[in-house]
Amino acid sequence: MTGWRLAFEAAPWEAGLALAALAAAFATRRWMEGLPRGVRALRMAAWALLALLLAKPVAHRLEERSALPRLAVLVDASPSMAAPDDEGRPRAARAAAWLLSRRAALEARAEVSLYAGAAGARRLTWDELAVLEAGRVALDLPVALADAAAAAPAPDRVWLVSDGSFEESSLQEAAARARVPVDTVAVGPRAERPGLALGRVESPDFVFLHGRFPLVARVETRLLEGKPVRLRLLRGGAEEASVVLQASGPYDVLTATFSVTASQLGRQEFTVAAEAGSLRASRSFAVEAIRQKYRIMYLAGRPSVEYAHLRHQLKADPNHELVSFVILRNPENISPVPDNELSLIPFPATEIFVTNLFQFDLFILENFAYWRFSLPAAYLENLRRFVAQGGALLLIGGSNALSKGGYKGTPLEEALPVTLADTPDEFVPGLFAPKVAAPEHPLLSMGSGPEEAAALWKALPPLDGFTRFNAVRPGASVLLSHSAERTAAGGPLPVVAVREYGKGKVMVVGTDSSWRWKLAGGKDWRIAGFYARFWSRAVQYLTGSLELKKVAFSPLPDRLGSREPLTLTLRVFDEHFRPLSGRDLDLRLAWERPDGSRRAPAVVEREAGEFVVELTGLDEGRQKVTATARRAGQPWGTDAVEFRWEPPRADAPLDRARLKALAEASGGSSADVHRDAADALARALPAPRREKAVSSRRAAWTSSVWAWLLAGVLLSEWLLRRRGGFL
Amino acid sequence: MRARLALLSVCLAVSAASAQTGDLFVWSQLRYEGVWDPYPGAHAEVQRWVAEVTSVLSAPQRRELSLSEPELFSSPFLVLAGKQAPAPADDAAVGRLRDYLTSGGFLWVDDSSGLPAGGFDRWVRGTLARALPDAELRPLPPEHVLFKTFFLVKRLGGRVKVASSVEGVEWGGRLAVVYTRNDLLGAWARDPLGNWLQACVPGGEAQRMDARKLTLNIVMYALTGNYKADAVHQPFLLEKMRQGAP
Numbered sequence: 008m009t010g011w012r013l014a015f016e017a018a019p020w021e022a023g024l025a026l027a028a029l030a031a032a033f034a035t036r037r038w039m040e041g042l043p044r045g046v047r048a049l050r051m052a053a054w055a056l057l058a059l060l061l062a063k064p065v066a067h068r069l070e071e072r073s074a075l076p077r078l079a080v081l082v083d084a085s086p087s088m089a090a091p092d093d094e095g096r097p098r099a100a101r102a103a104a105w106l107l108s109r110r111a112a113l114e115a116r117a118e119v120s121l122y123a124g125a126a127g128a129r130r131l132t133w134d135e136l137a138v139l140e141a142g143r144v145a146l147d148l149p150v151a152l153a154d155a156a157a158a159a160p161a162p163d164r165v166w167l168v169s170d171g172s173f174e175e176s177s178l179q180e181a182a183a184r185a186r187v188p189v190d191t192v193a194v195g196p197r198a199e200r201p202g203l204a205l206g207r208v209e210s211p212d213f214v215f216l217h218g219r220f221p222l223v224a225r226v227e228t229r230l231l232e233g234k235p236v237r238l239r240l241l242r243g244g245a246e247e248a249s250v251v252l253q254a255s256g257p258y259d260v261l262t263a264t265f266s267v268t269a270s271q272l273g274r275q276e277f278t279v280a281a282e283a284g285s286l287r288a289s290r291s292f293a294v295e296a297i298r299q300k301y302r303i304m305y306l307a308g309r310p311s312v313e314y315a316h317l318r319h320q321l322k323a324d325p326n327h328e329l330v331s332f333v334i335l336r337n338p339e340n341i342s343p344v345p346d347n348e349l350s351l352i353p354f355p356a357t358e359i360f361v362t363n364l365f366q367f368d369l370f371i372l373e374n375f376a377y378w379r380f381s382l383p384a385a386y387l388e389n390l391r392r393f394v395a396q397g398g399a400l401l402l403i404g405g406s407n408a409l410s411k412g413g414y415k416g417t418p419l420e421e422a423l424p425v426t427l428a429d430t431p432d433e434f435v436p437g438l439f440a441p442k443v444a445a446p447e448h449p450l451l452s453m454g455s456g457p458e459e460a461a462a463l464w465k466a467l468p469p470l471d472g473f474t475r476f477n478a479v480r481p482g483a484s485v486l487l488s489h490s491a492e493r494t495a496a497g498g499p500l501p502v503v504a505v506r507e508y509g510k511g512k513v514m515v516v517g518t519d520s521s522w523r524w525k526l527a528g529g530k531d532w533r534i535a536g537f538y539a540r541f542w543s544r545a546v547q548y549l550t551g552s553l554e555l556k557k558v559a560f561s562p563l564p565d566r567l568g569s570r571e572p573l574t575l576t577l578r579v580f581d582e583h584f585r586p587l588s589g590r591d592l593d594l595r596l597a598w599e600r601p602d603g604s605r606r607a608p609a610v611v612e613r614e615a616g617e618f619v620v621e622l623t624g625l626d627e628g629r630q631k632v633t634a635t636a637r638r639a640g641q642p643w644g645t646d647a648v649e650f651r652w653e654p655p656r657a658d659a660p661l662d663r664a665r666l667k668a669l670a671e672a673s674g675g676s677s678a679d680v681h682r683d684a685a686d687a688l689a690r691a692l693p694a695p696r697r698e699k700a701v702s703s704r705r706a707a708w709t710s711s712v713w714a715w716l717l718a719g720v721l722l723s724e725w726l727l728r729r730r731g732g733f734l
Numbered sequence: 735m736r737a738r739l740a741l742l743s744v745c746l747a748v749s750a751a752s753a754q755t756g757d758l759f760v761w762s763q764l765r766y767e768g769v770w771d772p773y774p775g776a777h778a779e780v781q782r783w784v785a786e787v788t789s790v791l792s793a794p795q796r797r798e799l800s801l802s803e804p805e806l807f808s809s810p811f812l813v814l815a816g817k818q819a820p821a822p823a824d825d826a827a828v829g830r831l832r833d834y835l836t837s838g839g840f841l842w843v844d845d846s847s848g849l850p851a852g853g854f855d856r857w858v859r860g861t862l863a864r865a866l867p868d869a870e871l872r873p874l875p876p877e878h879v880l881f882k883t884f885f886l887v888k889r890l891g892g893r894v895k896v897a898s899s900v901e902g903v904e905w906g907g908r909l910a911v912v913y914t915r916n917d918l919l920g921a922w923a924r925d926p927l928g929n930w931l932q933a934c935v936p937g938g939e940a941q942r943m944d945a946r947k948l949t950l951n952i953v954m955y956a957l958t959g960n961y962k963a964d965a966v967h968q969p970f971l972l973e974k975m976r977q978g979a980p
Contacts, residue, residue, distance in 0.1 A: 309789040310957035311757055312810045316838055319908055319959050330966060333958055335884060337789045344947075350882040350962055352970040374757065405757045406791070436756030468808065472756040519757045522838065523808055529837030530807045530830075 010699070012067040016706070025061035028054050043731050049724035056717050063708045070702040076693040078117035079155040079162035080106060081124045082131070082139060083169035088194070089141035090170070098194045099141045102168040105192070105680045107137060116689045120158060124167070128154035148173045148669075153184040163693050164188050167669070168680075170195040171662030175206055178665070182672035189673040190688045195661025197681045202229035203236065203286040206260065208279055210292055214269045215299040222265045224279040224290075227664045228254040231283050238263045241278040254283075258664035269296035272397075272551045295559070301550050304367045305331035306359060308375035308407045313519040317373070317403075320525075320542050327546070330367075332359065337379060360386035364393050368550050374405030374519050378413030388418040395422070395509030399549035404474040405519040406434045422513050424483030424506030425476040428495070433476070438469040441487040441502040448486050450505070450548045452642075453540060466534050468527040473502060474517035482506060505548070512549045557581070558636045558644030572609075572621035575648060577634050579616050586616020593637040596620055601628025608632065625652050758793040759784070759957060762809035765798045766820040772846040773923035773931070777813070780922055780949055787950065788884060790957060801827040806834055811956045815844045815919055819853030823861050832865040835903075835910040840956045845915040848894040855915065862911060866903055871913060873899035879963040880909065883954035884947075891944025892916020893934050900948070908959055912952055921945035 017025060032054030039047045088099040096104070106113070106121075110133060113119050121131040125144040128151045146169065155165055164187055171193065173181075182189065206225035214220045224238060231254040238261075239249040252261040269275070275296055280289040303321055307314040314333055321329045335351055336342075342349065360382070364370070370393065377387065394400050400422065402408065411431040414420055420427055427433070443464050446457060453460050473489055478496035483506035488499035505514045525538035547553040561576040579587045579594070589612040598608045609621040620632060633647040663679070670677040676691060678684030707713070761777045764770065781792040799805050801823070806812075812834075823831070835841060847854050862871055874880055880900065881887040890900065897915035904910070921942045923931035934941040961967075 309791065310954055311759070311790075312957060313757065315957050315959040316810075318961065322960075323907060331961065331964065332966075333961060334789050335954070335958075336787070340788060341786055343787060343943075344885065348886055350884060350886050350967070350970075352967055434756065436758075471808075522810060525838045526807045526810055526834075527837075529833035529839065530804070535837070 009071075009702075010069040012069055012701075014065045014067060016063040016065050017061060021061050021063065025058040028058040028061060032058075042733060043727060046724055046727045046731070046733065049720055049727065053717060053720045053724065056713070056720060060708050060713055060717070063706065066705045066707060067701045068703040068705075069699045071697055071699050073695045074698045074700075075116065075118045075695050076163040077120070077160060078113070078164055078166065078692060079120045079122060079158065080113075080166045080168065081122045081128055081151060081155050082106070082136065083146050083167070083173075083194075084123040084125050084129075084139060084142050085146040085172060086141055086143055087170055087172040090195075092195060093197045097141060098170050099139050101680060102192075102194045103136045103139045105194070105685075106168065107133065109685050112685070113689065117163075117692050120155075120162065122151070122155050124148075124151035124155075124169075127151055130158075146173045148177050148181040149184045152181050152189065156184070156186050162187060164190065164675070164691070166190050166192060166688065167666070168192045168194055169666060171665040173665070175665055175668075178669050178672055182669060185673050187673075188675035188691075189669060190675040190691065191666035191670045191677045192684075192688070193661055193663050193666050193677065193679045193681075199230055199661075199663070201231050201283075201286065203227070203231065203281055203283050203288045204229075205279060205281055205288045205290040208290055208292055210277070210294055213295040213297050216269050216272050216296050218299070219266055219268050220294070222267055222277065222279070224263050224265070224281075226252075226261045226263075226281045226288070228259045228261060228283065229664055230257050231259070231286075232257050234283055236261055236281060236283040239280045239282075240265045240267070241280060242267075243276055244278075247277075258667045260664065260668055269294070272296050295556070297552060300326055300328045301369060301546055301552075302328045302367045303330070303369045303371065303546070304359060304364075305329060305371040305373070306375050307331070307333040307373040308379075308405070308412070309334055309337075311374065311405070311519060312522045313403065313405070314373060316522040316525055316538075317371075317542065320539060321546070324543065324546075334375070354380065356380060356382055356386070360389055364389060365396075365398070367393075367398065369399040369401065369546060371401045371403065372408075373403040374408045374412075376407040376412040377417070379407075384417055387414070391418045391422045391508075394511035394513055397510035399511055399551075400513045401545070401549060402513070402515045403519050404434060404515070404517040405472070406436075408519075409433060409474055409515075422506075422508040424480055424485075424504040424513060424515055425494075425501055426478045426480060428475045428477055433474050434472060435475065435492075436472045438471055439473060439489055439491075440467075440469045442490045442499075444485045444488040444499060444501075448484060448505075449553050450544050451486055453537065453544075463534065463537065466531055467537065468523050470502070470518045470523060471520040472518050473500070476501060476517070479504060480506060512551070514545060514549055556644060556646055557587075558634055558646045560632070560634065560646050560648040572623040573625060573652065575620040575622070575632060576613075577610075577618040577620055577646070579618070579636055579644070581638075586614070587636075587638070587643075588612070588615040589618065591638060592643070594618065595635045597633045597635075598622060599631040599633070601626050601630065627653055755793040758791050759953070760793045760795075760797050760809065760811065762797040762799060762805075762812045764812055764814040765800050766816075768820045769817055770815070770820070771798075772815055772817050773919045775924060776919040776922040779924065780919075780953070783946065784950060784953055788954065790953070801830050801834075806830065806839075807837070810839055811953070812839060812841045813844065814841060814858075815846050816854045816857075817845075817847040817852075819857035822857075823864075828861065828864045831861070835866060835905060839910070841911045842952050842956075843911065843913045844917065844919050845913070846893075846917045846920055848896060848917050848920070850896045850915075858913060862903060862913075866905065866910070869903045869905055869910075871901050871903050871911070874902045874909075874912075878902075879960050880912065880951055880955050881948075882962045883951045883958060885951055887944070887947050887951055889941075889944045890914075890916060891921060891934070891937070891941045891946070891948055892918050893920030893932055893945070895936065895941070909955065912955070914948070914952075916945070918945050918949050922949065 032051055039050060082102050084099060089097050092098050092101045121136050122128040123131050123139060124146050125142050126147050156162060165185055167189055204227045206227050209223040211220055226236060228236060235251050235253055237249060237251050240247045248265050250263045252263060273296060274293050276293050278289055278291045305318060310333055318331050321327050410427045410433050415427045443451060446460060453463050476494050478494050479485055479498055479501055483504050485499060485501040485504045487503040488501055492500040494500050502517050505512060528535035544553060557580045559578055579592060581587045596608050596610055598606045611619045613619050630652050631647060631649045635645045636643040667677040678688055761781060777796050784790050785792055797809055799809060843858050845854050859871060894917050901913040902909045902911055920932055921934055925931050
């Protein structure tokens with residue numbers, strides 16, 4: 008069956024001229040009024056003819072024919088393809104021989120395009136395939152498949168002839184970028200042994216404390232069909248959960264999902280272990296548990312400026328869930344009005360100290376006289392247990408607190424970083440400038456360096472009122488001390504002291520005048536944010552969040568890909584563990600190479616707070632990458648990652664499971680050069696299709712007939728006008 | 735000259751000493767050219783009642799200071815009272831007032847003139863608009879936490895009744911300024927024999943009691959902030975309202 012098709016081949020400027028000719032014909036219409044109809048018709052015909060010629064009309068003659076499906080064959084040319092197979096030939100040569108021996112059959116079934124795959128796909132002829140050798144660059148499967156699929160005309164199917172030594176993590180991406188089914192043909196040793204390997208373990212980089220999160224582990228099995236495979240999840244060496252799965256084929260990928268609770272704050276080490284008979288495989292990884300919100304109970308002994316400001320500070324932080332109670336009236340205070348005219352509520356002591364205590368992360372007692380309410384000593388024992396089991400306690404002094412408040416000799420005193428004074432007149436009013444006793448303590452790291460921090464502390468106004476103590480307990484740290492006063496034991500008198508007790512932390516502040524730091528920010532801009540920063544760090548320190556990394560590399564996979572660039576993921580968080588954008592950071596990276604030289608690797612911010620670090624030009628050996636972040640001129644955090652990088656291996660085992668997984672992911676099938684399945688693969692190709700193709704073309708505009716025709720029209724028009732007397 | 739220097743030294747010493755109050759509540763009052771202290775004994779009355787009724791401990795001495803004194807930034811509760819307009823505040827004073835309020839300071843302004851819109855009122859509005867141009871002096875709604883920091887206040891007291899609302903300036907999630915115009919301090923003033931100095935009109939002693947309650951609530955707001963707005967209190971407060979609190 009034949010047919011014709013008219014096409015125009017004018018270049019854009021030529022098409023523009025054609026349009027201009029038509030526009031001219033339209034524009035000169037008015038000038039032709041009064042001319043004979045024949046003249047007008049000839050003029051219009053001349054313009055139209057000119058426009059047609061400028062558009063370059065071409066007539067295509069179409070013929071229908073049978074078209075074979077298009078097949079792209081991608082031969083892996085990565086270094087592992089140089090490894091010899093059972094017959095002593097390199098795998099690349101084996102692959103080429105396998106294809107060449109089937110060339111006639113393949114070309115009878117398909118239009119074959121050949122490619123060599125490495126960093127991309129390189130077009131090959133059959134002659135070039137015959138001498139194909141493995142190169143030095145690892146196979147970048149997604150890129151190579153995308154290259155092969157992007158050829159025009161697009162292939163209907165892709166064959167990948169490979170030993171499967173590409174990155175497992177790239178499988179899904181490769182299948183997606185191929186856009187057509189990929190059939191895989193395995194090249195490598197014929198003999199296979201049963202095997203077990205742990206693939207990817209999907210785990211979040213960090214989770215919220217007390218929350219549940221999934222851990223997904225994948226196990227690749229080889230020749231374990233029908234055999235039980237036991238997967239165990241270990242946390243810190245103890246078994247957390249286990250599951251028994253069964254491989255359903257010779258090459259299978261078993262997936263197990265464990266649901267885990269983040270029961271402890273901080274870094275938690277996990278191991279996934281797989282067993283099948285005598286085969287063993289395991290993989291360890293870590294998950295960082297952080298708090299979602301700090302639940303804080305704040306109990307104050309009386310209304311005070313300290314209470315108003317600290318409550319406001321804690322309440323304003325969206326990461327705090329604050330419940331506070333302040334004693335507005337003591338038993339000895341009189342009431343001038345009936346009770347229903349007062350906004351007071353009963354003091355819920357039992358709820359605070361017993362029922363709800365363990366729901367909180369931090370308990371604050373500010374200037375609270377325990378004795379005044381005749382509360383049982385068991386409440387304080389409960390508070391001590393709360394700390395021992397991981398809670399945080401902050402005691403803020405004042406004229407009603409500590410010894411005067413009735414804490415001397417109670418079970419709670421045992422948990423404090425100080426021993427309380429023997430007499431209740433321990434609180435001494437008066438201005439004093441506290442001295443920084445532990446400048447290196449993380450809670451006090453308020454400046455970008457020691458000098459700046461010292462200047463900041465020096466700029467602060469004096470505090471008002473301090474508490475005397477007997478002694479500092481062993482193991483406690485004095486952060487701020489009185490510049491002149493001493494403890495009864497003779498040591499520096501603590502103003503702020505901290506101590507770890509059991510699994511928790513306790514902080515004692517011997518004054519309730521820290522509000523002075525806040526108000527003084529109004530007259531000295533340098534200390535404007537000091538108050539907020541101090542208490543924010545105090546809460547983070549007490550609840551254990553200060554030690555959590557704000558700058559962290561994601562855990563590296565078990566098997567580092569040998570391709571370049573090698574990418575690492577770095578995450579940066581703010582103080583509330585929200586992603587911190589690069590706009591707000593000064594982020595610096597240093598890459599220490601095996602020869603000791605240093606480089607600054609390329610960094611790209613993929614999304615807010617997530618940075619991709621790219622390493623290129625890698626040499627074999629130990630690599631170390633250090634990330635250092637500064638925020639608003641202050642050190643924000645640092646993290647380093649160390650690993651060993653090796654170039655692509657020339658002795659990688661044949662990974663049939665990976666090839667099978669790729670084929671399944673793309674909708675193709677898998678085969679093996681040792682079990683010739685070329686015919687089966689060829690049968691999967693689409694049937695030849697009927698399509699119309701251009702058999703010849705005639706460019707009408709190149710014929711001189713058109714020029715003569717145009718000249719004839721113009722001459723006729725001139726003659727007509729002459730005859731009618733319009734010249 | 736020497737005598738002046740000696741006097742100045744004494745003043746400085748007193749000033750420094752007055753900052754040493756431990757953890758007590760200090761009544762600080764703003765001093766300016768003019769009648770800055772219309773009721774000299776009122777603060778003591780207020781503090782006495784605060785000590786009787788609540789658990790707050792007060793420093794017995796009042797602190798008197800001007801906007802230019804460094805002690806401003808160690809005086810978290812500041813009272814400004816007056817009957818006539820003070821001299822216009824210069825830019826430096828307005829700047830310091832702004833720094834004070836935005837860094838956590840609390841200012842209670844009490845118009846003692848008894849006039850609906852006198853010179854003092856105009857001065858207060860003009861000065862606050864200059865100090866906090868990005869915040870507005872607004873009437874506080876009856877459900878504002880200021881009216882339940884200690885007493886459940888439903889009626890506004892004072893020596894007079896010229897304003898139907900208490901006004902305030904919110905800054906950073908808290909009231910930085912509370913402005914009362916019914917001469918609250920006038921309701922506290924006593925003569926040397928202990929009798930009330932002035933009658934409260936038109937409501938008499940009930941109006942005086944309302945004034946006392948509101949005054950105490952203002953002090954408690956400065957010392958507890960929005961504490962009574964916490965969800966934990968709401969069921970109790972609603973129940974008390976239901977029981978017929980005034």
